[in-house]
Amino acid sequence: MVLTPLEKASILVEALPYIRKFSGATVVIKYGGRAMVSEELERGVITDCILLKLVGIHPVIVHGGGKAIDEMLKKLGKDIKFVHGQRVTDDETMEIVEMVLAGKVNKEIVSLINQLGGKGIGICGKDAGLITARPKVLPEAASEGVDLGHVGEVERVNPEIIETVINEGYIPVIAPIGVGEDGRSYNINADYVAGAVAAALKANKLVLLTDVEGIFADRDDPSSLLSVIKAAEVPDLINRGVIAGGMIPKVECCVYALNNGVGRTHIIDGRILHSILLEVFTDQGVGTMVVK
Numbered sequence: 001m002v003l004t005p006l007e008k009a010s011i012l013v014e015a016l017p018y019i020r021k022f023s024g025a026t027v028v029i030k031y032g033g034r035a036m037v038s039e040e041l042e043r044g045v046i047t048d049c050i051l052l053k054l055v056g057i058h059p060v061i062v063h064g065g066g067k068a069i070d071e072m073l074k075k076l077g078k079d080i081k082f083v084h085g086q087r088v089t090d091d092e093t094m095e096i097v098e099m100v101l102a103g104k105v106n107k108e109i110v111s112l113i114n115q116l117g118g119k120g121i122g123i124c125g126k127d128a129g130l131i132t133a134r135p136k137v138l139p140e141a142a143s144e145g146v147d148l149g150h151v152g153e154v155e156r157v158n159p160e161i162i163e164t165v166i167n168e169g170y171i172p173v174i175a176p177i178g179v180g181e182d183g184r185s186y187n188i189n190a191d192y193v194a195g196a197v198a199a200a201l202k203a204n205k206l207v208l209l210t211d212v213e214g215i216f217a218d219r220d221d222p223s224s225l226l227s228v229i230k231a232a233e234v235p236d237l238i239n240r241g242v243i244a245g246g247m248i249p250k251v252e253c254c255v256y257a258l259n260n261g262v263g264r265t266h267i268i269d270g271r272i273l274h275s276i277l278l279e280v281f282t283d284q285g286v287g288t289m290v291v292k
Helices: 005-022 039-054 066-075 091-115 139-143 160-167 190-201 231-239 247-259 275-281
Strands: 026-031 058-063 120-124 131-135 151-157 171-175 177-179 185-188 205-210 228-230 264-269 288-291
Touching: 005 275, 026 039, 026 190, 039 058, 039 091, 039 171, 039 275, 058 091, 058 160, 058 190, 066 091, 091 120, 091 171, 091 177, 091 185, 120 160, 131 185, 151 177, 151 190, 160 171, 160 190, 185 190, 190 205, 190 247, 205 247, 205 275, 228 231, 231 247, 231 288, 247 264, 247 288, 264 275
Parallel strands: 026 058, 026 205, 058 171, 120 171, 131 177, 151 185, 205 264, 228 288
Antiparallel strands: 131 151, 177 185, 264 288
């Protein structure tokens, strides 16, 4: 579709009040899943982040990389095992996870930012004590005698290094690896890391890119998209199965962020090109907003 000059001007006019409103604001973006498997979508996400930075908004990217981890494990002949949605992560698997997330995936994103005209710096939770982690306790796994190994959860976030990177004009790109008090590395769900980072920064927005349009009251009814849900409604929506599977950690991290000083949280479809710009700079927005 080719836009006329008038249509282009209308888009800029619509964006202007949002640029004014969010100038100087921090937006934490969880980037992963389907948005990472298409070159067009990858470039779209990174272009959006660079544009945010250029208009005075500070994007912070927290990325996943489960698909890349699986591919590397297969290449190395290592078994892939999940228990109740958690990757069983022994010592050898943790080495591979850290290599893929903090090395390959993180640096690919940073390289793309720099290639497209931005300034990116890659860090992980081990840098400057950014993310202190503890072992994740999963009663279901314990009852089955399964040791999750290096699966962790966020204990605390030290935002100092992120703030330094932002203030120097760079876009921080964070790999979801944490470190325990004993120096042990932990693989942490990137959604929860994004929520904890947003809370530590007191971000204005937390945006989670996913591979669905948002949360539906009835998953069989495309017209039942819930554009807004309240944090207090979440437990009932989970109990009724409206929020289920991989959407649960996304919504839980939104609620955590809201309860810890984040202004707005959004779950949006990362398969839509420039969905971040649509969410931040348009009247309509996209996806589901979780509010306090």
